[in-house]
Amino acid sequence: MTMDKVFARFANATAHITGTPGAFLVCVALVVTWAVTGPFFGFSETWQLVINTGTTIVTFLMVFLIQNTQNRDTAAIQTKLDELIRSSAAEDQFIGIEKLTDQELARLHSHCERLAQQSHQALERAASERLRRRS
Template sequence: MEKTFNTLAGAVARATGRPWAFALCVALVVIWAVSGPFFGYSETWQLVINTSTTIITFLMVFLIQNTQNRDGAAIQAKLDEIILSGQGENDFIGIEHLTEAEVEAFRTLCANAKKAGGNRQQKSVRKSSRKPAND
């Protein structure tokens, strides 16, 4: 079921991100607006657009979140591989699981190292600023 959902979510995300999908939505809204006089701008006429957009938005939130989660996880895995294979500090692997304050401490250390001419801070300083993630 998960693979089917991922496939569907990816396909829908790709399709809805295309210019023709936006143009189709604009056309539907224009058709709805132009049809107003024929329906006397009734409550039912208004309810059609309100219900349609609400349902579409509700479903799209889950599909977009799914694709964002997968993309984010893939990017993190790629970055971890780059760090492991290069000269980067392994201390940075998995920092996405830290709190915002802990990540900000890492960013500050990096900024300070850059100001110091690219020299890295001592590992003991970095490790003392890092606390284990509470997962």
């Protein structure tokens, strides 16, 4: 098995496990245990360093795992959307737009908003026309 597959499986499993209520409760229990032990250690710098170091290391590693999982999820969603666009009557210009710059995306978004507003106005006119004809 390739390193990519091993890491993907590990990242998925870790993201799944750490996103559960049980994992959250374990973390709360660890923090409460750490806080309760404070008086026994005189709230020393070493006692504080334990929680600071532990949370920093966990946070640092989780950033990479979560980012990996999100990157794969985003790529899968984009691929699915591209296939839906390609196989429908939608405009092919939308395939691959995730690679555009922020400015290009903003222009395309404004264009789509204008088209949506025009469609909405046309629907309102048609509904008004139907009501007028019934009267």
